[in-house]
Amino acid sequence: MVARKYDGVPVALSHGSRTATAAALSEIHLAPGMTACEVVEAVSTVIRKPIFLEPTVDDRFKMTTGGFAVTPEFVVIVFRGIDPHAYQMHSLFHELGHLLCGHRMCDRPGTQLESGAVDQLLWNETEREAEFLAYKITSLISRKTRNSQAFG
Numbered sequence: 344m345v346a347r348k349y350d351g352v353p354v355a356l357s358h359g360s361r362t363a364t365a366a367a368l369s370e371i372h373l374a375p376g377m378t379a380c381e382v383v384e385a386v387s388t389v390i391r392k393p394i395f396l397e398p399t400v401d402d403r404f405k406m407t408t409g410g411f412a413v414t415p416e417f418v419v420i421v422f423r424g425i426d427p428h429a430y431q432m433h434s435l436f437h438e439l440g441h442l443l444c445g446h447r448m449c450d451r452p453g454t455q456l457e458s459g460a461v462d463q464l465l466w467n468e469t470e471r472e473a474e475f476l477a478y479k480i481t482s483l484i485s486r487k488t489r490n491s492q493a494f495g
């Protein structure tokens with residue numbers, strides 16, 4: 344397999360991950376035009392816990408793009424308030440992807456926004472699943488029809 348750079352296309356998934364992400368997506372019912380808040384609501388219903396969002400400019404998050412914490416009663420998703428809006432949305436959907444897959448933590452490599460380059464070989468399977476779901480969610484709620492070849 345040739346190493347690919349993070350270039351805005353969905354990451355390659357193993358067969359097991361494809362099955363897991365397809366099952367996760369089937370749990371929520373996304374439609375074009377849905378807002379990020381509605382997506383959060385949909386995921387919250389599936390995992391049966393309220394989800395709180397917390398943008399932060401905390402120093403601890405300078406090197407990571409976000410994360411989440413699961414407590415017995417609720418979930419908190421933290422993302423960097425300094426990132427461009429579209430990137431914040433992507434980070435949010437990435438964390439929601441983890442929640443839908445039942446992952447317990449996010450171990451995403453820090454993204455260099457300047458170059459947009461992340462070596463995907465550094466990513467583990469759960470990170471690839473979450474990233475794939477982030478793209479899928481963005482695609483499914485987009486009002487624009489997309490070329491399906493990117494999501495085959």
Ligand SMILES: [Zn+2]
Nearest residue numbers: 449450451473
């Ligand atoms: Zn992650």
